[in-house]
Amino acid sequence: MLGFTALELARFQFGFTISFHIIFPAITIGLASYLAVLEGLWLWKQDVVHRDLYHFWSKIFAVNFAMGVVSGIVMAYQFGTNWSYFSAFAGSITGPLLTYEVLTAFFLEAGFLGVMLFGWNKVGPGLHWFATIMVAIGTLVSATWILASNSWMQTPQGFEIISGRVVPVDWLQVIFNPSFPYRLAHMTVAAFLATALFVGASGAWHLLRGNDIRPIRIMLSMAMWMLVLVTPLQIALGDAHGLNTLKYQPAKIAAMEGHWGNTPGQSVPLILFGWPDMAAEKTKFAVEIPHLSSLILTHEWNGQFPGLKEFAPDDRPNSTVVFWTFRVMVGLGVLMLLLGVWSLLLRYRRTLYQSKPFLRFAVAMGPCGLIAILAGWLTTEIGRQPWVVYGVMRTKDAVSNHSALALSTTLLVFIVIYIAVFGTGVSYMLRLVAAGPADISDSERQGSHQTQRPARPLSAVPDDVDPTIDLPESEDR
Amino acid sequence: MGIDLPLIWAIIIAFGLMMYVIMDGFDLGIGILFPFVPDRDDRDTMVNTVAPVWDGNETWLVLGGAALLAAFPLAYSIILSALYFPLFLMLGGLIWRGVAFEFRFKANDSHKPFWDKAFAWGSYVATCSQGLALGGFINGFEVKDAAFSGGVLDWLTPFSLFTGAALVVAYALLGCTWLIMKTEGELQRRMIKLARPATLAVLAIIIIVSIWTPLAHADVANRWFALPNMLFFAPVPALVLATTWAILRLLGGEPHVGPFLFTLFLLFLGYSGLAISLWPNIVPPAISIWEAAGPAESMGFTLVGALLVIPCILAYTAWSYYVFRGKVKPGEGYH
Numbered sequence: 001m002l003g004f005t006a007l008e009l010a011r012f013q014f015g016f017t018i019s020f021h022i023i024f025p026a027i028t029i030g031l032a033s034y035l036a037v038l039e040g041l042w043l044w045k046q047d048v049v050h051r052d053l054y055h056f057w058s059k060i061f062a063v064n065f066a067m068g069v070v071s072g073i074v075m076a077y078q079f080g081t082n083w084s085y086f087s088a089f090a091g092s093i094t095g096p097l098l099t100y101e102v103l104t105a106f107f108l109e110a111g112f113l114g115v116m117l118f119g120w121n122k123v124g125p126g127l128h129w130f131a132t133i134m135v136a137i138g139t140l141v142s143a144t145w146i147l148a149s150n151s152w153m154q155t156p157q158g159f160e161i162i163s164g165r166v167v168p169v170d171w172l173q174v175i176f177n178p179s180f181p182y183r184l185a186h187m188t189v190a191a192f193l194a195t196a197l198f199v200g201a202s203g204a205w206h207l208l209r210g211n212d213i214r215p216i217r218i219m220l221s222m223a224m225w226m227l228v229l230v231t232p233l234q235i236a237l238g239d240a241h242g243l244n245t246l247k248y249q250p251a252k253i254a255a256m257e258g259h260w261g262n263t264p265g266q267s268v269p270l271i272l273f274g275w276p277d278m279a280a281e282k283t284k285f286a287v288e289i290p291h292l293s294s295l296i297l298t299h300e301w302n303g304q305f306p307g308l309k310e311f312a313p314d315d316r317p318n319s320t321v322v323f324w325t326f327r328v329m330v331g332l333g334v335l336m337l338l339l340g341v342w343s344l345l346l347r348y349r350r351t352l353y354q355s356k357p358f359l360r361f362a363v364a365m366g367p368c369g370l371i372a373i374l375a376g377w378l379t380t381e382i383g384r385q386p387w388v389v390y391g392v393m394r395t396k397d398a399v400s401n402h403s404a405l406a407l408s409t410t411l412l413v414f415i416v417i418y419i420a421v422f423g424t425g426v427s428y429m430l431r432l433v434a435a436g437p438a439d440i441s442d443s444e445r446q447g448s449h450q451t452q453r454p455a456r457p458l459s460a461v462p463d464d465v466d467p468t469i470d471l472p473e474s475e476d477r
Numbered sequence: 478m479g480i481d482l483p484l485i486w487a488i489i490i491a492f493g494l495m496m497y498v499i500m501d502g503f504d505l506g507i508g509i510l511f512p513f514v515p516d517r518d519d520r521d522t523m524v525n526t527v528a529p530v531w532d533g534n535e536t537w538l539v540l541g542g543a544a545l546l547a548a549f550p551l552a553y554s555i556i557l558s559a560l561y562f563p564l565f566l567m568l569g570g571l572i573w574r575g576v577a578f579e580f581r582f583k584a585n586d587s588h589k590p591f592w593d594k595a596f597a598w599g600s601y602v603a604t605c606s607q608g609l610a611l612g613g614f615i616n617g618f619e620v621k622d623a624a625f626s627g628g629v630l631d632w633l634t635p636f637s638l639f640t641g642a643a644l645v646v647a648y649a650l651l652g653c654t655w656l657i658m659k660t661e662g663e664l665q666r667r668m669i670k671l672a673r674p675a676t677l678a679v680l681a682i683i684i685i686v687s688i689w690t691p692l693a694h695a696d697v698a699n700r701w702f703a704l705p706n707m708l709f710f711a712p713v714p715a716l717v718l719a720t721t722w723a724i725l726r727l728l729g730g731e732p733h734v735g736p737f738l739f740t741l742f743l744l745f746l747g748y749s750g751l752a753i754s755l756w757p758n759i760v761p762p763a764i765s766i767w768e769a770a771g772p773a774e775s776m777g778f779t780l781v782g783a784l785l786v787i788p789c790i791l792a793y794t795a796w797s798y799y800v801f802r803g804k805v806k807p808g809e810g811y812h
Contacts, residue, residue, distance in 0.1 A: 066579070070575055070576065073535065073572070074568050074572075076539045076542040077542050077557060077564055077568060080542070080545075080556070080558060081557045081560075081561045081565065082558075082561075084553075084554035084557065084558035084625065085554065086554075087546060088550050088551050088553075091551075091554065092547075092550055092774075094546070095546035095548070095553070096547040096775050098547065099540075099547040099782065100782050102540050103787075167772040167775075168775055168778070171774070171778055400554075400558040400625075401625070403629065406561065410561075414569075417572060428583070
């Protein structure tokens with residue numbers, strides 16, 4: 001298709017399906033913890049506003065969770081259908097980690113999600129809060145297993161290769177591989193940040209529409225506090241993760257920085273913008289800040305780190321792509337910091353809920369946490385190339401023997417189905433957000449509605465919103 | 478002799494797949510029966526009977542995939558790449574019907590017929606592709622240097638087309654008898670009428686597969702018809718006939734739970750018949766569970782989690798079926 005090779009199409013298919021998938025678990029992780037905090041506040045302060053917010057966000061959580069489950073089924077099979085050589089070679093390590101992830105998620109869904117979504121009137125308040133906390137912990141444990149698997153592919157250790165297959169020798173080393181703690185912390189905090197931005201944008205949108213009620217204000221305020229506290233932490237974590245990457249995957253850092261080579265005794269400037277050209281082996285149109293890369297990456301005024309030319313051309317990741325995806329992520333991070341600082345300033349002036357430019361900025365930043373997550377993942381995954389297991393197996397040796405025709409057929413169908421299905425789901429979620437948190441009388445009615453107890457997340461949502469994509473009338477008949 | 482980890486894992490995966498076939502079987506069957514039930518209220522009742530349980534059912538499929546990768550990476554890589562298209566169609570069908578299932582309740586009246594059709598089509602596509610995959614699996618895969626070396630359409634044979642259609646009929650019978658248990662009145666009578674031909678069709682399918690596979694595969698014929706084996710396995714066909722007879726007899730009276738339980742047993746017999754034919758191969762025709770097994774370190778590590786969690790899942794599942802026991806009346810839903 002369009003002159004792409006089967007390998008490129010398989011990579012694109014994986015990138016497409018996992019990019020769609022990661023959005024939902026990221027919000028699931030953030031919202032689960034947010035809900036646990038809201039319910040805790042309700043139990044502690046007995047202020048109905050927290051209970052109403054809990055009910056409001058738990059409906060959105062339910063839809064989002066279901067989307068995550070459905071898009072996740074594809075991932076469990078894609079390793080085998082599209083990356084069979086990788087599965088045969090390294091399945092002995094990634095398989096058990098994935099199985100533990102499924103078992104954890106399964107256990108969480110079976111044990112506590114039902115109580116959390118449908119048990120408000122069925123169990124006592126303490127037990128209900130416990131269920132919410134267990135769901136929040138469950139989402140974090142799930143993420144831990146997946147990130148252990150991904151981190152092992154980035155910085156593998158704790159294994160031997162026996163007759164052409166990976167054999168684990170030390171599971172603790174496999175799980176706690178060098179990049180795992182950094183990746184786990186960076187991704188978890190990213191999920192919290194993306195959720196805070198989403199919640200904040202929802203609140204700001206309602207305020208802009210004149211829906212200035214207490215739950216909306218509290219929603220925005222909590223989201224902004226989260227942003228103020230967590231953005232600096234995320235920047236520090238990102239820096240630490242970068243240093244870890246420099247130690248274990250120096251080629252990735254060189255590609256991210258568009259850094260081709262060192263002159264003895266000279267510092268490395270930070271290239272703010274430019275166009276890394278893989279063929280010409282240099283970064284064109286570079287706008288540089290002297291010494292800054294040395295300072296950031298080596299913490300020395302004239303420190304040096306390897307440039308891309310020090311790696312064989314076959315071992316270089318695509319600098320043009322990761323240079324920019326990395327800058328998108330960092331740029332959005334700076335905007336998040338700005339939004340947080342602005343909110344502090346407005347709080348001090350007591351105009352947080354009135355400033356139109358600020359509220360518009362907050363709405364615009366709504367999806368930016370998710371975009372930053374995608375940009376970050378693109379950076380770390382494309383930056384790992386040409387390896388699928390870093391330094392151990394090349395991506396071109398991992399892919400199944402499918403033809404470009406077979407792959408482009410399935411890719412096109414995936415794109416159509418995903419856009420129709422998840423587009424509908426997301427529009428449904430946004431309509432729930434637009435409906436806003438209920439007032440007190442509404443939530444009483446809601447309470448009696450929740451006595452039934454089906455085990456499906458989407459059923460936690462009342463049926464009065466039509467999520468259907470606008471189909472032409474003729475198709476319906 | 479130590480613990481036979483490949484054997485334990487083969488049993489766990491076979492059990493998980495059977496749970497999936499049985500449990501998702503009847504809810505896919507509901508979608509398959511949609512074209513036979515035009516009335517919208519009846520359709521709502523049908524869907525409501527499985528509403529509380531269906532997505533728990535599908536999680537067994539994810540567990541099966543992940544456990545196969547963990548315990549038998551070689552089998553996972555060969556089978557999944559060989560069955561690329563049917564599995565891809567299955568996933569597409571499952572996603573499509575899964576959301577259609579939910580959206581048909583949330584949609585307004587003018588959009589509802591669209592999601593109804595989507596639900597039925599998704600169920601047919603998912604079931605049929607599972608059957609195609611099963612047929613391809615029984616036929617076996619061309620393997621060279623521990624990798625699938627056949628063509629992308631190798632799974633497409635007259636036999637797999639037959640199993641594709643066969644699974645649609647089998648799931649329809651499961652759906653039918655499930656509804657006999659869960660509904661009453663006109664809808665239940667309609668299901669009883671449908672169940673009779675469906676039962677006979679399933680019997681015919683089992684007989685055809687039992688003749689077709691030994692004719693096509695000499696080792697399957699040897700397994701069943703070599704002398705001591707034949708005596709051991711003789712109860713399987715006998716039980717199949719007895720079970721079919723029992724279902725038909727129950728349908729003549731005032732059936733309730735009986736037909737569903739016997740249908741489950743019938744499918745279990747079919748499933749164990751296949752297991753007898755293929756044992757001990759996990760990648761037919763020549764790779765056994767011991768040859769495809771991953772390292773003991775991987776199997777042992779994962780077994781700890783599986784043994785802790787699977788009993789909890791079973792207990793919870795049983796409890797949730799207990800909570801939602803009894804007939805579903807028209808208009809009374811979980812929605």
